Amino acid sequence: MKKGKITISIVVFFITVMLVSSMFIQFRTVEKTNSMGIDSMRENELRQEIVSWKNKYNEIDEKLQSNNQKIEEYTNTIQNNQQASELIDNELKEYNMLVGKTNVTGDGVVLKLIDTLEQSFSASNLVYLVNELKYAGAEAISINNQRIINSTDIVSINNNQYILVNGERIVSPYEVKAIGNKDELDKILNFENDGFVPYYRSKGYTLDINFQSNVKIPSYDKEIILKYIKEEE
Amino acid sequence: MIFIAIILGCVIGLVLGNFAPIISYTYSSYLAIAIVAALDSVFGGVASSLNKKFDMGIFISGFFGNAILAILLAYLGQRLNVDIYLVAIFVFVSRMFNNLAIIRRYYLDKFRKRKIKEAEMAENNTK
Incomplete structure (x- = not known):
């Protein structure tokens, strides 16, 4: 009887241990996974979740597409603007070249006017030469690297002692450079008897004329300020 | 003796259960x-x-056999897409209620018999 009771007690002990421990494992499992994690979701919940995510995805996809469209529009406008600004840039470059704000190079002529004891060049001679060159279609002219622009002055001061170009004093030898059609320049400058070169040579002036294919003329290095003129509206 | 075994089993089971690793949610059912x-x-x-x-034999075989059978049935139910585990829980819980009713009646009977005896004793004493 006593032996039977002991075995019963042992069996009951083991069974209780197993039951209680498994119950507590289960408690803890349920507690841990009670929070909304994907691992702990049932199939229906998962399905609902997928549906809601799909909806969200579609919404966001639509937004993305509209945003992409906007971006495309913006890039188009930017491109247009870029084209416009390129156009303006090119125009600006052209105008700068026209005004004389850029270093330029091209075919042309280089004249060297040298003062001698017998004859020296005056400012009016230079003005005449510049005028001749312009007549011959010169697109850019410089005297001793002073660029001749719209507002350039060529004046003599103190009874022809100094010559000022662009307000800077220049001295002999005067190097006059011009870019333009070589044939045209040649024709005008070397015009028989009346052209600049033969005329002044006949009068005893010393001057060289030299046609070059790569004449370099520097830019006008001062600011061009317009104070009084205004555009008429 | 048996009560000591039960209490000891509860304590050790509690400790073991608190320190054992938890199982994955899929198998917790x-x-x-x-x-x-x-x-x-x-x-x-x-x-x-x-x-x-x-x-003893019936008890132990029932303890393990029922548990294993319930797990197998639940597994089968999942494979068949039928919630067999609900039926198993229903059966087990209804049987638990039956057994609890038997236990309750037993102790209620015992209590009443004792009351009756006490009443008889009191009657005898007054006589």
């Missing part, structure tokens, strides 16, 4: 059904011991 089956066996054992019909 199987463990739950095994626990319900085991509880059913325990209550059945208590009820039968009260009726002096307790059999």
Whole structure:
């Protein structure tokens, strides 16, 4: 009887241990996974979740597409603007070249006017030469690297002692450079008897004329300020 | 003796259960059904011991057999896409209620018999 009771007690002990421990494992499992994690979701919940995510995805996809469209529009406008600004840039470059704000190079002529004891060049001679060159279609002219622009002055001061170009004093030898059609320049400058070169040579002036294919003329290095003129509206 | 075993078992089981690793959620439903089956066996054992019909072999085989069978049925139910585990829980819980009713009646009877005896004793004393 006593032996039977002991075995019963042992069996009951083991069974209780197993039951209680498994119950507590289960408690803890349920507690841990009670929070909304994907691992702990049932199939229906998962399905609902997928549906809601799909909806969200579609919404966001639509937004993305509209945003992409906007971006495309913006890039188009930017491109247009870029084209416009390129156009303006090119125009600006052209105008700068026209005004004389850029270093330029091209075919042309280089004249060297040298003062001698017998004859020296005056400012009016230079003005005449510049005028001749312009007549011959010169697109850019410089005297001793002073660029001749719209507002350039060529004046003599103190009874022809100094010559000022662009307000800077220049001295002999005067190097006059011009870019333009070589044939045209040649024709005008070397015009028989009346052209600049033969005329002044006949009068005893010393001057060289030299046609070059790569004449370099520097830019006008001062600011061009317009104070009084205004555009008429 | 048996009570000491039960209390000791509860304490050790509690400690073991608190330190054992938790199982994954997928299998926790199987463990739950095994626990319900085991509880059913325990209550059945208590009820039968009260009726002096307790059999160790039946108790142990019922304890493990029911638990394993419940797990297998639940697994089968999942494979068949039928919620068999619900039926198993229903059966086990209803049996648990039956056994609890037997236990309750036993102690209620005992209590009433004692009251009647006490009343008779009192009557005898007054006579």
